[in-house]
Structures are given as C-alpha cells and as structure tokens.
Amino acid sequence: MTGYGKAEALYNEKKITVELRSVNSKQLDVTVKAPLAYRELETEVRRRLAPLQRGKVEAFITVDSPGALPATAINAELFRSYYGHLKELLATVGESAVPVAAVLNFPEVVTSAKPELAEDEAACALSCVDSAVRRLSLFREQEGATLMADVLQRVAFIGERLTQVEPFEVERIATVKARLRQALDEAVGAAAVDANRFEQELIYYLEKLDVTEEKTRLRSHCAYFAQTAGELGAGRKLAFIAQEMGREINTLGSKANDSNMQHIVVGMKDELEKIKEQLLNVL
Numbered sequence: 001m002t003g004y005g006k007a008e009a010l011y012n013e014k015k016i017t018v019e020l021r022s023v024n025s026k027q028l029d030v031t032v033k034a035p036l037a038y039r040e041l042e043t044e045v046r047r048r049l050a051p052l053q054r055g056k057v058e059a060f061i062t063v064d065s066p067g068a069l070p071a072t073a074i075n076a077e078l079f080r081s082y083y084g085h086l087k088e089l090l091a092t093v094g095e096s097a098v099p100v101a102a103v104l105n106f107p108e109v110v111t112s113a114k115p116e117l118a119e120d121e122a123a124c125a126l127s128c129v130d131s132a133v134r135r136l137s138l139f140r141e142q143e144g145a146t147l148m149a150d151v152l153q154r155v156a157f158i159g160e161r162l163t164q165v166e167p168f169e170v171e172r173i174a175t176v177k178a179r180l181r182q183a184l185d186e187a188v189g190a191a192a193v194d195a196n197r198f199e200q201e202l203i204y205y206l207e208k209l210d211v212t213e214e215k216t217r218l219r220s221h222c223a224y225f226a227q228t229a230g231e232l233g234a235g236r237k238l239a240f241i242a243q244e245m246g247r248e249i250n251t252l253g254s255k256a257n258d259s260n261m262q263h264i265v266v267g268m269k270d271e272l273e274k275i276k277e278q279l280l281n282v283l
Helices: 036-052 076-091 100-104 119-188 195-209 212-228 235-256 259-279
Strands: 003-011 014-023 028-033 055-064 072-074 110-112
Touching (some): 003 119, 028 036, 036 055, 076 100, 119 212, 212 235, 235 259
C-alpha cells in the first residue's frame, strides 16, 4: 500500500531523520539509504520494517550535524601517479594544464575515514525507525479505511443494480414469446402451429435464459464480501470473491437477451473493475 511516515530524534547535537515512503507491491521490497556510519544498521533496519508485510518501501536516514566535517585524506602517491599520466596524455594533444579537480575525483585519491557509531546513537536511530514505521502503518490504516468504504459502496451499488434487473425479466419473457410466435407464424402459418407444443418448447427455451441462480449467487457473493471486509489480512480473499462476482455478472450478461438488462450489466462490470483496482491497495 502507499504510505508515508517520518520521525525525528536528537542525539547530542545531531538531528536524526527517518523517512519511509511506500508504494504498491505484492511483496515487501525494502531499499535503505543511510550515511556511511549507519550502514552497519541496515540489517536491523530491514528487520524492523518487516511488519509492513507488503509494498516497495524506501527508507531514508539522514543526519544533520552542524559544524561537523567528515575526516578526509588525500593519497599523495596516487595523486602524483594520476597527475603524471594525465599530463603525458594531455601533451599528446597539445595541452599542458592538468585539471587538478579531475585528478581529485579519480578513484581512491580522496578517501573518507569511516566514522565510529556509538552504541547509544545506534539505539537512538533505530528508535527513530520504529517511530517512522508506526506512523507509516497509521497512514496505511487511515488510507485503507477510506478505500474500503469506497469499495463497499461499490459492492452495494452492484446489489442495487441487481434489483433493477428484475422488472426487465418479466418484460423480456413477454417480448421473447411474442417474437418467437411472430417468427413461427410467418414461417409456417398460424393454423399449422400446435399451441401446446409451442408452449413446451418456449418453456424449455426460457429456462436457458433464466438468471435466478446467477442473481442468488451474486447476492451471496456481495454479502460475503461485505462480511469478509472487516477481517485482518483479507486482501487475497476479497480478490477471490470479486473474481467470483465477475463470473456471475458475465453469465448474467450472456443470458440477458435484453438491451435494458445489458445496460445494467455493463454498469455492474464497470463498478467491479474499480473494486478490483482498489483491492490492489488492500493487504
């Protein structure tokens, strides 16, 4: 799920800031960016982020220490070697001035001494990570509640639209019966039609168009979805229920044989697609 969490802490004159940013992902994918002195904490930071369960999470740890400069050293021997080689190379193209800044950027010419991380400073930083995790989790919970309210509203809409199908079912039977009767009369003549046999065949035909079972199952799925929505970690189960809802809606559409019913089914499918999109944000 998407989310954001930030926490700050003070250690002596240092200001430690931890920012967590999360976007959707099926698994937990953690990236940690921290100062050199804090690199040894990366494994512990990842362990403390594990309860987030899912999402592509970026953890940024920054330290603001006014007046403190990193301890650096210049490898004079390596600098002279790079400088001499570069000077010889530039002479072959008619240049004499060697850019010192470029030499300083060569690998290992300038090195920084790795600062020591005090045990209590490490504890302070990890406590800050825990605070950021709690705030990210709270952000997710609030967003999840909003998303689930929207999803349940759409599920309820599908149930309401299902009720709107029923009046058109009655009209459809009369329309289909009249259409078939007219086609049969035009083909063989009204006098040649056995009324009893026609009614029997009509009942058999209409049974194939009956959507009672599909409506019953769809209502059951909608109710089960609303019931399951309150369970912890129900994301996958809800996705499965939504898939079953889609099966019933598709069958309802294939049996509709009526433009008004098809219009209602299209509206159901549109709402279901929005539900599926939202479920990608639910754990």
